[in-house]
Amino acid sequence: MTADERMALMTEAFAARYGHPPTLWTRAPGRVDLMGSHTDYNHGFILTMTIDRDTWFAARPRADRTVRVASLDMGGESTFSLDAVNTDHDQRWANYVRGMASVMQEAGYTLAGVDALIHTTVPVSAGLSSSAALEMAAGRMFEAVAGLAIDPVQLAVFGQRAENNFVGVNCGILDQYTSAVGQAGSALLLDARTITSQNVPLTPDIRVVICDTRTKRELAGSEYGRRRAQCEEGARALAAFYPGITHLRDVNLAQFEARAGELEPEVARRCRFIVEENARVAAFATALSAGDRSAMSDLCAASFAGARDLYAITSCEMQVMLAAMLAAPGCIAARQAGAGFGGCMAAFVEAGSETAFAAQVAPAYQAATGIEPHIYPVVASAGAGRVE
Template sequence: MKCDLQSKFNELYEAKPKYLAYSPGRVDLMGSHTDYNHGYVVTMPINLEIECAFTPNETGVVELYSCDFNTTIKIDTKTGEMVEGDDWGKYVSAVAKVLIDEGHVLKAFKGAFCSTIPVGSGLSSSAALEATVMAMLAHVSGFDIDKKNMALLSQRAENVYVGVNCGILDQYSVIFGERHKAIKLDCRELTHTQVSWPNDLMVAICNTNKPRTLHGSEYDNRRAQCEEAVAEFAKIDKSITHLRDVSIEFFHANKGVLSEGAAKRAQFIIEENDRTHELEEALTNGDYPLLKDVFNRSFEGARDLFEIANDTMGQMYTAMSTAPGVVASRQAGAGFGGCMVSLVYKDKLEEFKKGVFNTYKELTGIECIIYGVKTATGTHIEPCAQEVLEN
């Protein structure tokens, strides 16, 4: 990818790029929708990534080309407004605007990027783009942003200027990634612990080829129902500010004050939050029966309580759960389509992929895409190696 991308940069701008910026995608292993409820998430940055070749310029206009969409966007560095471009440029514009809101004076760059993160798959393609753009703008403009603030500002960009009321999970995951580790994120304290990854397992991401769309979807409805539950429970116990504060015992004793929808959403979040601790224990101890049980309960809750698992996801779950070499399977991301995830024995990956592909096609008529992925390093910038540029 690297040499082709740099060649594309040269073709577009008749110059060589000075830097390469990277951000990984991410897949959550446990903790669907727990992030905005101030809970815990076990997440894994993955080696499906965005890579961008770039160099500073003095025009006052960011010019960024997407190899995947074959379009260029231009952003005014004084206002953050997109003066030319495509729909994906709204994420670039949003990042520029939040940095301007923070009082930063932005300088421009020209760049070209490509991505191996499937768009609309629930693997954080938008968060990876936001983090990459923020890192590049900070780099060429001469100011530093610590990782936590970068995650918060990227989240604000998506909340305020893109219009998606997402939590912190995606941005934090792609920025803080480390090789050979999963991350257990505390979404209230914005701290994390590293969870060791078993040597004999890898993650298989199974793309249903039914893209999801958060904007205008049921995502905001689910969040509102969680907030409704908190408001009712806070009338009983004023210390409750988020569903993280609610034990399963308190929930069952007081669920009668909730509407049916809010009760189902709250039960899922409370149980899902507890499952993150179980998953950390299972990964640390190599307890694969517990891994399977925790994953199964998560999918069942996503389907029956949070109602984010559509028919296509159910068919993919069947295909994954019956394939050779599988240890555990569940939903990925926010649900409503997109990708799902399995933990698979490394030496059985190809058999697993063949089994899932055939069963899913038989059930749906759709040919799915399956990725075997590894852990990855979070957002970072490297200088272009001169010897690479000259080859």
């Protein structure tokens, strides 16, 4: 679907629902992490990239303080007053929009009522940050309707706060930051402690291909929170030996090795993965920019092995997908994407081999699992903003 076709579809649906056409549009992309699983909430480093799958809002300001928002994809409508932003227990997707309104107002911004319609091409619960895309597009909509100007990093902070405090997911800032700040044609090397990043140019002869296992995982589930709690427990224990440590980002491998025996075994495995994964991020950014295929392959293999054996965030389907990806034409490297527990994998494929790669991976995965995967190349797109 082209942008014009998408706009026409949404305009027709908006007018049918609200009785008038929209007057403004906003969008925000999903994202994929290229290296750095679960390092963000450990104040670590992440190599992340926006994708050309995004969430759009069609909107029209209202004269009152009512917000009406509907979704073409998720179904239903949610209505609330900006004077009393409460949780919607029926349309749970709407809580990401409500959460943005709540935290923006708590920060002192005066918002205005709006009618809105959502359409997204970001797969839900696949590890491509559909919730962050929804939050960032909603934030840009509220900004536009109220005539505000909000810094992209501040918008990302609002998104994380909305998800933590309103939705109830204890996520880091990776997803929101990437969606808000991302640049077309570049990955971002993000420092989750300082919330700063540098662009990492992508070499045109290597393509990123998403391989969706189509097995869903719930980010709000107990296992995600348990991993985070274990990391925090490990950091507290290591701080007794190394003053100044507040997060696992502060621990190098030699320090960890010296004191790993002081940790409960499962906590030690979780911490080892984070310490090793954090060190892989900068190395992978360098390898990707240089087109060093051997280093990319080794680093991705180590990342997946750690995700499987130490952090326990892989699944049988992810392992089947990995084997199919690595055996396919043009595949340079492959690893998990997102938080794991199912969802998507990311492959780095020689440009021009994308079709042959997908043609081999899809039937191999389906034969082994009985599930038809979704496989598609992605490119880095611009961060959240207005659609003109």
